[in-house]
Amino acid sequence: MNYKFYILLFSFIFSSEYSERYYNAMDKGIQMFSLCETEEDFLKTSNYFYRISQVVKNDWLSSYYYAYSNTSLSMMQDDPDIKELYLDKAFEIIAPFDTLAFEYTDSLALSEIQTLKALIYVGKIFINPMVNGMKYGPLSEKSINKAISYCPTNPRPYYLNGQSKFYTPSAFGGGMDKAIPFLKKSLDNYEIFETKKYWPNWGKEKCQSLYNEAINNAEK
């Protein structure tokens, strides 16, 4: 009896300590993430979340922030090989969460993960638009559409869609005016969208500023 009690107690202490450490770690990580500006900030944050993701293997959030930081880091590099390596690492870590097999993930999580995948593909296009555009353009679009179908109220896939229209020359089917409906839809969603603790919550300000620029341009 005693024996069993100790084991129970022990495992309780251990697991509660474990999850408490997880929450503490996430608190600190999200704090770091929200203050990320420079390459160094992102590097530290990327390292930090990587460590968590390697311990709590079924936790998509730490993997998400790791992959997101890497995607930002990729954009900050000069060397195309290094750009690619950051994206490949990001993809490798986030891709397994892509399926419904993970019982912890709900449809919003899947939507966020697809949005991030789309972002990684965009990063690939940036490395060499002429060569990579053909392959990753459609993949990115597919991921965005999936993200929308998983959770139509998620503002981020619309934002990405609007952003890519915004920066595509109109001759190739893009243009600021074409971006407006997507950015508008995204902003509307940002207004009503409620996120959960630790869950992705980025993009609103940038979306607003792109929207303003596009509207100004249309008025001209």
Added chain:
Amino acid sequence: MKLNKLIFILFFSFMYSDLIIGTVKDEEGKPITYANIYLKDTFDGTSSDDKGSFAFETYETGIQTLIVSFIGYESFIQEININKNITLDIVLKELITRADEVVITAGSFGASDDEKVIVLDPIDIVTVASSRGEISGALEALPGTQPQADKEGIYVRGGDASEAKQIVDGMLIQNPYFSDVPDIPQRGRFEPFDFQGTAFSQGGYSAQYGQALSAIVDLKTWTRFGDFNANTFGLTPLSLSYGRGYGNDSTVCGINIDYTNIEYFQNFNSSSDFIKSRVNFSKPPKGIELKTNYAKKFNKGVYKYLGRVSNYSLGTIEDEIGSGFNLDNNNLFLLTTYKGKINDKWRAKFGLSYSENSNDSEISSEDFSDPININSYDDLLQFRTVLTKNFLGRSKINFGLHLFNQSSEFSNYNYEFNNDDQPEDIDFDYNYIIIDEFLSTAFTEIDLRLFKNFAVNAGIRYEDSKLLKKSSFSPRFSSAIKVTKHSQISYAYGQFYQTPDMGFDQWYRQSNIDIDFNNSNLDFEQSIHNILNYEWSKKKKTIRFEIFNKKYENLVMSHELNCGFDVCKNTLSNDGSGYSRGAEFFWRSDQTSDGVGEDIWIAYSYLDSKRKYKQYSNEIIPSFASNHKLTFIYKNTFKLSNGDGFNTSLALTGTSGYPYYDPIENEQFESDPYLSFDIGGSYLPQIDDGFMVVFFNISNPFGYRNSFGYRYIDYDMSVLAEKEEKLPGSLRSVFIGCFMFFSVDKD
């Protein structure tokens, strides 16, 4: 109680922490900042600081796995026993990334891997100030090539223009340039923006390529799908063009019309003291061209079609350069290709192409009363297929077949003195010659990439010519080895065969040759290349050295058959031979990112070449083989504050004097050194619904008088005339143009 004690110990051990401290450096001893240092399966870890130092505490004990990782480096993994504070000095090895993988660079700018490497993209080409907006012009800024004043083509390492072949999507371009006009180099028929990229090989190329003794220019057409519906406009003082393109995710099609008329520009030129045109047109060059394209993406492959049909005419009268000449040219080029996967291991490429070129031309001179008709015609039907199998990771094996059905027709003039060697008794006789050739070629090559730092490509090519009634086997071999992370040494060897250019090279028509062209007893001309190359490159900075030795055998030579007073009838043999050897240096620092920044390169070539060929029965230095060439290219692109782009470029090309051979004195001479200075620029305003570029180019603004030596053979059929200086078409030249592209709204 024992268990209590155990829990106490466990609890205690949780409380007690050890410190792990150390540094992370690379192999050169430089600190690696923000490396990730952690104990496997724990939360314990940290990032290194800007001195590469790190410190973190852990409550873990016993054997733990320490991992240190950083992007671009191999992870460091080591088991450590934590029972006290630990100090570690860690060295991370740099990872060999895909782009660091060895590529065979001997002889080629770019590599044999046809899927990936783009050497010069269209922007690269048009922003080289000396390129004149031409592919061949940009290639002249690389080492190993030489500019020429009197004839179009690319002259590579002591090789004649006919020894360099241009390939588009694997298929030969029979007439890459507008039809030859005596003494005036013609522009290429294809513009830089027709292609996604250009790869250039100056020798030692793979068994995939044949019928070229010196060089291959390999052009890849665009493959881009996506939603667009757009108009294009081009405007220069010489030409007007309009096009319409449409595309979606799986289909692209387009049509384009170009109209060229040099009349206005020529009037301006001849009235301008600045340009000083040396060519006098009786009929200004005028042309119209229709281009169509279509591409469709299937599940497993891509089909492409490309068609061009054009008419072009001009007339020149005898002046400082040029002779009395009239030309009316019609050209057709059709190309279809399919490239796709058969299954996981096998890929296939097919190509079918037809081209047709006809010249209605005549030449007039005081020497003969009526203009002489020198019409010519050629066509080429070709089929090519290549099967590729991947094995052992990135290695592959290719099997290919390329068939050419070629026919060319021309008027061949023979003349002789019919009695007593009196000039007035010259006797003209001409035959309309039809040459039929069926060339079958097959190749196989194996591309071994077992290690990241070592690559081998070995192949063999078989060619059989119905015209020559001869066949040949040519072995090819190349390999490269990485010596450090950023540098490599490669070597290439190959034997190359080429059918004498009888139907196409004007020399054959002008040299009073009296043979049965269809039973000529001639053999393939042959060259053997040995190339050794060292290349260092890091972050778009490149340094390369190359030495080469090229041996020529069986070059076509004319022999005097039947001589009268100063005039000989000639026959042909393969008794010619020669060599080319030299060293080249290339340095480039491309600091552009997102299209903004500086791009500088310096190219130097040393060439030692002699050959006996054509009418030269002793070894001479050919006119396209000056000893030294130095090129300096500077480009700078920047964004103006309003977002508009602006590009400036400068090109400086200097060569030692051009050699020429004086057949009267029987001696070799050299012209004054050649120096060309070009400045160019382009302006890209931001436009809402499209794309616009305005560009200009001024060649030789300071008016340096360039000469390419002298020629002694005049157009009037091998009668030795007075020497004539080879000069560029004008002293200076100015070019301004504008290209626009805007979308049509679908709503």
